[in-house]
Amino acid sequence: MIRFDHVSKTYKGSVPALQDVTVDIQRGEFVFIVGPSGSGKTTFLRLITKEEPSDGGEIWVAGKEVGALPPWKVPYLRRNIGCVFQDYRLLPERTVYENVAFALEVIGRSRHFVKSQVPQILELVGLGKKMDRRPNELSGGEQQRVAVARAFVNRPLILLADEPTGNLDPATTAGIMRLLERINQYGTTVVMATHQHDVVDAMRKRVIELDHGTVVRDQARGIYGMVDA
């Protein structure tokens, strides 16, 4: 589903963010990208959606080589990928319902489709009763659920989450992790970047560890710290 083949990336006037990264993520996997701040986790995710171009190597996403994709095709790549961030990135003047519907409207989905999908997805994330609230009337955990709903409403093949629980307390974090696990069970490939040990340790999923832009560990059913497999 996602394959990095000797990928490197250096931002202008900066040290290398990724160096010769080779990784293969299968359809339906749940993968943690771990490593300290500045190790290249966010860059890894931004290369998948082609928010940044890579400098070298090949990146294959859903059967397409991202580097060879002409700019006009990039939006269609992104329709297969849902994204969730630490800071939620919701639209403050829109309700919960409108925030999720927006993601469908702007890719030209029919009104009928929007009306049928949005309530369903909001039920799934446990916000069926708060559809008319605005983001500032919700807790952090609830806002992140809206963001997950928006990322998932178009049933993407891949869900990328960049430190999605970075701003949440442990109980709320556990709820979000259960939600991501559930989405993964529907068949969506989930890639989550985090530097929170407890989150990774609790899940026992595949762990790819980055350090200064290189892969230093790729372990199935891993925990955050480097221990015997």
Place this chain on the structure above:
Amino acid sequence: MAIPSPYVLRETGSNLVRNIVMTVAAVVTMAVSLTALGGVLIMRQAVNQATVQYQHGVEMIIFMEATASSQEISGMHQELASMVPGQIQRCYYVDKAHAWTEFKQIFSGEPDMVKVMDLQKMPPSFRCVPAKAQNVSVLANQFQKQPGVLDVKYPGQAIREELARFATLRNVALVVAGGVMLGAIALVVNTIQLAIFARRREVAVMKLVGATNWFIRVPFMLEGLTEGLVGAIIAFAVTFFARNTLASFTGSNPFVPSLPLYVSPHAALLTGIFVVVVGALVGALGSGFAVRRFLSV
């Protein structure tokens, strides 16, 4: 590319309202610039009409009586021919039918004038290019007394002044139109830039979820197009309703000097359409530029 039009219209509308001051400024400058442009075109039409009988170096017109006999006309023909090339460089004859066509063209905005005239009342004429312009008054006096001659006109100086006056007006107006247009473009670009900034969150989400570039751009471009169009429609209204005032700036009527020049509604309409097209184009191109510059996708 499927764009649900309710979405696009709603976005364009709210963009326009969000920054009403800038929008109004952009529309007004656009209108001023296009009015100046439209004014030049209207005046040019008026001048062309005023001088239609005096083109190609014609300095003197011998109008025959509408009732002049064919002997009188052929006599004049022969006399003029005998004066070429010493006193007259060349002459050509304008018959009743041609004169009537010309008359109807000049007064096409004034159906009342056309109604009281008809083909038979039109004076045929000889349009002459004298060998030496300074001799024109001597020649004119000579022909004035000939049988069948209604009148001899030699408004050379007046025509030259009229053309010079128009040239000045035109240059001033074109400089104004160009200068103000630069301001109008800057304001359109600026309103679009502000709109993009105000909607940066939405734009970021749209990119994230895979909206196409055109889907993101079109509402902003429609905003610029609307600004250009509204400015142009104001300019159109001004030039259309003020067309005879504009025409009178350049001179008076070639047939009846006490009357002003007329520009027909038809000609003014064509000018107006041109002005509207220019406005829409400038609005679309300005916002297109802003979108390319400030909406990296």
